[in-house]
Structures are given as structure tokens and as C-alpha cells.
Amino acid sequence: MYQKQMIRAYNKKVRPREFHEGDLVLKKILPIQKDFRGKGAMILTETDDKNLPNPVNSDSIKKYFT
Structure with a gap:
């Protein structure tokens, strides 16, 4: 029951993002990372x-609108 509540709370806040070739984006400046793998x-x-x-x-990253 607890897991279902957590899933419901998480899914409420998640917003899918789509990026297409040619989109302008802003990139966060993060410390240098050696391992670049990830989702x-x-x-x-x-x-x-x-x-x-x-x-x-x-x-x-997030989309940049002009």
C-alpha cells in the first residue's frame, strides 16, 4: 500500500520532456564528471x-524559448 502511494505521488510530479533535433536548450553548469553514462x-x-x-x-537541460 505504501509503494502504491509513493508511485502515485511520483507520477503526479513527473512531466515527460521531448527534445527534437534543432531545439534550443539551456544546460546546467555541473562539476566535471568522469563517467558520462546514464539515462x-x-x-x-x-x-x-x-x-x-x-x-x-x-x-x-531544459528547452529555451525565444
């Missing part, structure tokens, strides 16, 4: 088509 790893590119050196976890 939702994304390779970001700057506006001048240069790839950033390391993949970024999707929970550390």
Missing part, C-alpha cells in the same frame, strides 16, 4: 555546428 544522454551542438566534447544527461 537520456544527449550530444549537444553549438549554434555554429560544433559538437560539445561530452554527452549531457537529459535531466540537466
